[in-house]
Amino acid sequence: MRTFFRVINSIFFTVALIAAAFCGYMVYSVMHYPQAEHDAEIADIKSQTEKTKTDTTAALEEGEERLAFLQADLRNLGDEGVELADRGESLQTEVEAKQLRLAELEANVALGEDMPGSVEKARKAYADKIRELEEKVQNGETSVRICYWTLDDGPTYITKNFLDALDEMGEHVHVTFFTANEANNSPDEEEMLRREMTSGHSVQNHSYVHSTLASGSVYRSTESFREQVQQQDDWVYSVTGFHPTIFRFPGGYHSWGKDLLPGALDVLEEMGYKWIDWNCNLYDAGAEENLPTSSLEVTRALTQIPEEPIAVMLGHDWNMNTLVAMKTAIPRLMKQGYVFLPLFPESVTMGMNAKR
Amino acid sequence: MSLFKKRKAFDEEEYVEAAEDERDEDEIDEQDPEREEGESEERETENVRKTESEVDDEDEDDEDEEDEKPRRKKKKKGFPVGSLIFMFLLVGVILAAGYFGMEYYEQLHALNEQYDAAREEASAELAAAQAEYAEADPDAPSNVAVREELTEKLLAEAREKVEALESEEAELDASISENEEAMHEIEGKEGFDYYKAIYDEYVEGREYVEDLLSGD
Ligand SMILES: [Zn+2]
Numbered sequence: 001m002r003t004f005f006r007v008i009n010s011i012f013f014t015v016a017l018i019a020a021a022f023c024g025y026m027v028y029s030v031m032h033y034p035q036a037e038h039d040a041e042i043a044d045i046k047s048q049t050e051k052t053k054t055d056t057t058a059a060l061e062e063g064e065e066r067l068a069f070l071q072a073d074l075r076n077l078g079d080e081g082v083e084l085a086d087r088g089e090s091l092q093t094e095v096e097a098k099q100l101r102l103a104e105l106e107a108n109v110a111l112g113e114d115m116p117g118s119v120e121k122a123r124k125a126y127a128d129k130i131r132e133l134e135e136k137v138q139n140g141e142t143s144v145r146i147c148y149w150t151l152d153d154g155p156t157y158i159t160k161n162f163l164d165a166l167d168e169m170g171e172h173v174h175v176t177f178f179t180a181n182e183a184n185n186s187p188d189e190e191e192m193l194r195r196e197m198t199s200g201h202s203v204q205n206h207s208y209v210h211s212t213l214a215s216g217s218v219y220r221s222t223e224s225f226r227e228q229v230q231q232q233d234d235w236v237y238s239v240t241g242f243h244p245t246i247f248r249f250p251g252g253y254h255s256w257g258k259d260l261l262p263g264a265l266d267v268l269e270e271m272g273y274k275w276i277d278w279n280c281n282l283y284d285a286g287a288e289e290n291l292p293t294s295s296l297e298v299t300r301a302l303t304q305i306p307e308e309p310i311a312v313m314l315g316h317d318w319n320m321n322t323l324v325a326m327k328t329a330i331p332r333l334m335k336q337g338y339v340f341l342p343l344f345p346e347s348v349t350m351g352m353n354a355k356r
Numbered sequence: 357m358s359l360f361k362k363r364k365a366f367d368e369e370e371y372v373e374a375a376e377d378e379r380d381e382d383e384i385d386e387q388d389p390e391r392e393e394g395e396s397e398e399r400e401t402e403n404v405r406k407t408e409s410e411v412d413d414e415d416e417d418d419e420d421e422e423d424e425k426p427r428r429k430k431k432k433k434g435f436p437v438g439s440l441i442f443m444f445l446l447v448g449v450i451l452a453a454g455y456f457g458m459e460y461y462e463q464l465h466a467l468n469e470q471y472d473a474a475r476e477e478a479s480a481e482l483a484a485a486q487a488e489y490a491e492a493d494p495d496a497p498s499n500v501a502v503r504e505e506l507t508e509k510l511l512a513e514a515r516e517k518v519e520a521l522e523s524e525e526a527e528l529d530a531s532i533s534e535n536e537e538a539m540h541e542i543e544g545k546e547g548f549d550y551y552k553a554i555y556d557e558y559v560e561g562r563e564y565v566e567d568l569l570s571g572d
Binding site for chain 2: 001002005006008009012013015016019020022023024025026027029030033035038041042045046048049052053055056059060062063066067070071074077078080081084085087088091092094095098099101102105106108109111112113115116118119122123125126129130132133136142144171172174194197198199200241339341342
């Protein structure tokens, strides 16, 4: 019995020791589990992952940058790229210059093939643009104001001075000459007509003899009226190569033509003419003793014109005071926003009856 | 001390224990006769001892008559309760240690598994990230190839463009010389300069008005 217990207990004791050792070892293992080490190891892997991801983003960006660099400039594509870029640039410059040269040549050739036709096309395009501007002015859509400065009865012996003065005022100051062959005579009248044309002014019809009196009057009959208009038309055409298209009645339609020759407008319409009076007046024609001083003309110009968004000023290029007044008034009016354009039959002012 | 006395001192101790064992075994034997066989040898030894003791007893019968009684009493409470308790204690310890050991073993196992899984997951993520990096690396052969392809494509386009410009230039040259010949004749025409001057005035005038129109 005793031995039995002794043996059993020895065995149990050994087993108990082993079990305790096992238990102790396990408890120890759990208590001292290297959690921190494992955590650190995993954290290390994770940080490596994060770093790799950051590296990947950077690598992708760099890849994009390298592609963008290649696309940005042909010169970034090595020697051949540089060569092609240089060649391309010089070719481009040459081609552009040659395109301009060709366009100019073609325009000139077209002009040469039909000189009056090409000029008329250019005039029409210009006149249409002026018409657009007039409409904008009338609708209050622009601060620009238009003045048609007209000079009647030339060319005269001082028309040259008027043209010189206009040239001095700037390349965009243009007027309209209502010419009448026999109203005034000067040796250079044909040259002046052509210079009026080549300076970009408008050359129009003011009848051939400009007589409103007695037997030689423009308004004696519709026949004589037609003859007067046609004669001046022929003369201008023979000298300039262009037919006038606007008629100004000697003395004005409102004061002379309307009453003296009721059928005049029909005649003009038949002849394909437009007509115009004025809404501003320098009153610079008449008996010599009654002619205004240049300063009075300036005053008239500076008081009348600003009242009209589109002004049509009546003046005469045989009056020296008018030349002086014009030199003063036009630059001042330009500062007020007025532009000085030539009159064409496309203008909204056609048929304008004078207020003054 | 005589040998006898020595034996007697020994027996007093041994016998009590042996008797205790014997009675214990007898009780068990009655219930479990099979065990008798294995223990017969021991019993024989004990019988020999007993016989010796009886002989001794007979010699000292007179004088030991009175000592017999406490010795019997001692024999009766000889069962090793302590050992039994100790055995149960050990069993308890084994069971407890085993139980807790297993509990903690499972915990340890779970922890290991958990960390293995976490490590595996993190490693897989790292591997995926590394694979992505390898793909994104601008110096990777595939990316180098893409750039080379692009370069070739761009160069081809540039070559085409240069060729187009060259042929355009050649065409322009031909047109220019054609027009120049025509101009030669035209410039000799009477009035060309005059018309050209008017033409230029109108073109410039139109441009001026166009500027005025777009100015507001
Ligand atoms: Zn007049």
